[in-house]
Amino acid sequence: MAIVLGHNRYGKAETRLVRVHRDGDTHGLVDLNVSIALAGDLTATHLTGDNSGVLPTDTMKNTVYAFAKQHGVGEPEAFALLLARHFVRTQGQVESARVSVESFAWDRLGPHSFRRRGDHTRTATVTVTRESTQVVSGITGLVLMNTTASEFHGFVRDRYTTLPETTDRILATAVDAKWRHLGDDADWDKSFHGAVDAMTGAFVNTYSLSLQQTLMSMGTMVLTSRPELAEIRLALPNKHHYLVDLSAFALENENEVFIAGDRPYGLIEGTVTRDDVPPATTEWYL
Incomplete structure (x- = not known):
């Protein structure tokens, strides 16, 4: 009987991101929980510990924060698409990127004052492959x-x-x-x-x-x-x-x-x- 590696993926879970968009005295606020999972040619790291095809999960976390600065953060679906496409495009060993986002709503109280809305959570999950x-x-x-x-x-x-x-x-x-x-x-x-x-x-x-x-x-x-x-x-x-x-x-x-x-x-x-x-x-x- 042979023992083989089945479906697998890895990533960075629950990266907490708060992005303030400053427009003069009026600020916008986005509050997200971002989870990333990559799948692809990862056999070597599982079988021999060869990490030459492993993008560190810490890099995934850093990408979330860098993209939040460089691109801003709009709707959760759009931000998830941006991230997922980036990982598939830049990592040849990655065949599939799944980005899941929880979006926590805040009600505006003033130009830069907010109150957390606690009755529900918006979610988005984007899966990007090469096809x-x-x-x-x-x-x-x-x-x-x-x-x-x-x-x-x-x-x-x-x-x-x-x-x-x-x-x-x-x-x-x-x-x-x-x-x-x-x-x-x-x-x-x-x-x-x-x-x-x-x-x-x-x-x-x-x-x-x-x-x-x-x-x-x-x-x-x-x-x-x-x-x-x-x-x-x-x-x-x-x-x-x-x-x-x-x-x-x-x-x-x-x-x-x-x-x-x-x-x-x-x-x-x-x-x-x-x-x-x-x-x-x-x-x-x-």
């Missing part, structure tokens, strides 16, 4: 809630089922979503906010009989309204809210007082895609 480019945008931790217009009944029951059926429940989730672009030259800001608006609108306006139905509605709305997107993957934790029993206090609880559950929770995942688009070049949702 193709793939751009995936996304969002994590987008917390949404409907206090009614949600039911759950008619489900499978077995000897271990205790969950009661309901025709009126709170539906709450913290959306993690990634969507794959058809090209690599979109209006990234407009596309991102358009996708988020479509997801949010679908959540608000769907009378839900299951969180799966809501997921499909959200994905469908995104693809219907954003022609530049090929597919979207959503992960929706079901943030359970349990009705508090107030009978000990001679009080009725008419769907007004709840315990917000922490864990365990249901997790609904799914991909909504167009049936007429080219397949992804890499496992884009990982």
